[in-house]
Amino acid sequence: MPSKDPLIETLKVCILNLKSEGTVTDSNPHLPSCCELLELILRKGLQQPVLSLAHRDYWHCFEQLLQHDTCGRLSSISLAVQQSTACSKLITSQGRGRFFIRLMLRRRTLGSVVKHLLHTNRVIEWYCPNISILRNEELLEPFLSLSMVLSEMDFKINVENCSFLDESWLLPVCQIYEVVPCRELGIALRYLDGRVFVLDLLQGSQAQVDMFAEPGDIIDEINGISLRNASNGQAGVVLSKLKGQPLSIHFIRWRGEDGSIYQPLVKHLRQLKQEKPSLQFGPKPASQQDKTTAAQKKSQTQCVKDGRILYAVDLLGKANIGMYGGKEVLQHAIPVVLESKQTRKEVLLDVKETHLTCIDKSTKQELFQHHFPEISCVGRFGSQPDLTIFAFCVLDAPQADKPSGFCCVVLQAASCSECEEIVNRIAAGFKHTEWFV
Structure with a gap:
């Protein structure tokens, strides 16, 4: 009767569960278990070097593949090893080994990597023949078969979240926030164990208005610059170098997918709470959840897309208003547009962090998109019942048959309160931006 190993048998069950889901993403609950089993198999029987203080891990086996690739046969594997070595977000051999495993799954090369590992004598000798699965002929065959099965599966996993x-x-929730050039983000930071934590949001700042971060979140990356293992003040140095440029900020959220605390952050959040006792890290209170739900359902004129509220409004028209785009022109420009009696269109207005977009409700075609630095003013029109009408002025696109200058875009919301909400959101967007010529 052939030998059996509990790791092999468990991996077989895990792979069956993965296959039942089709394409494997990071949200698949069986993926962490599968990766952990691969790690345990690659570690089993790995002997430590004699008379050396350095700890040997399976990552060092992959590194040796790069050194023994004398004829270029392992070009794809070599590139993966180099990418894992160069990743600035990893500081341990365990992290690089795990990153490499995820790369192999994503690129469907696990089977070929295991085969090359077996044929590299200098490396395979590091494994104890009495313990290791890789040096047991009866156990090696089923492991190779499972490796080939994994290599045929479709893994759509994010290797940037590492x-x-x-x-x-277990990976955290990682989200990207894009912001136009601004005077200051308004975030108070705290450096703990080489990570940049958000400690507080300054009152009236862009961060406080947009609520794109919470105390306890981590700034992981800014414009491709990793802040892993950052020293005190490094985030400020990066931001000062990028002053005047649009920012793309990668945040690691302290909340997991299910809303609970991401477990690897528990000790850090305790430290933050000791420094600022008013901080609360836990499930959202039921009352707060009810308010959020009520806000999203308060009007049938709103819908949700990718977590953002889209407003169903009417586009009444637009017109060129000359060379001045200050708020004073709205009281004259809005009547001009209304009197032109342009065709009314039902549209969806999406007010994002960096810009707003207008989409035709029936055809789903984008009618226009304006970044906040292009907007010179925004406001409502007249008195009741016209307080549902609002407008904003933007730089007009130059055309051969029309004079350049500013264009006034006029829209109508379903209610006065919704109109005020939209105007405030647009105003908050360009309030914190700067103009650059």
């Missing part, structure tokens, strides 16, 4: 692979196979 800053916690040093500590855990």
Whole structure:
């Protein structure tokens, strides 16, 4: 009767569960278990070097593949090893090994990597023949078969979200926030264990208005510059160098997908709470959840797309208003547009962090998109019942048959309160931006 190993048998069950889901993404609950089992198999029987203080891990086996690739046969594997080595978000051999495993799954090369590992004598000798699965002929065959099965599966996993692979196979929620050039973000930071935590949002700042971060979140990356293992003040140095440029900020959220605390952050959040006792890290209170739900359902004129509220409004028209785009022109420009009696269109207005977009409700075609630095003013029109009408002025696109200058875009919301909400959101967007010529 052939030998059986509990790791092989468990991996077989895990792969069956993965296959039942079709394409494998990071949200698949069986993915961390599969990766952990691969890690345990690659570690089993790995012997430590004699008379050396350095700890050997399976990542060092992959590194040796790069050194023994003398004829270029392992070009794809070599590139993966180099990418894992160069990743600035990883500081331990465990993290790099885990990153490499995820790369192999995504690129469907696990089977070929295992085969090359077996044929590299200098490396395979590091494994104990009495313990290792890789040096047991009866156990090696089923492991190779399972590796080939994994190589045929479709893994759509995010390799950029890797800053916690040093500590855990469980990945955090990682989100990107894009912001136009601004005077200041308004975030108070705290450096803990080489990570940049958000400690507080300054009152009236862009961060406080847009609520794109919470105390306890981590700034992981700014414009491609990693802040993993950052020293005190490094985030400020990066931001000062990028002053006047649009920012793309990668945040690691302290809340997991299910809303609970991301476990590897528990000790850090305790430290933050000791420094600022008013901080609360836990599930959202039921009352707060009810308010959020009520706000999203308060009007049938709103819909949700990618977590953002889209407003169903009417586009009444637009007109060129000359060379001045200050708020004073709205009281004259809006009547001009209304009197022109342009065709009314039902549209969806999407007010994002960096810009607003207008989409035709029936055809789903984008009618226009304006970044906040292009907007010179925004406001409502007249008195009741016209307080549902609002407008904003933007730089008009130059055309051969029309004079240049500003264009006034006029829209109508479903209610006065919704009109005020839209105007405030647009105003908050360009309030914090700067103009650059």
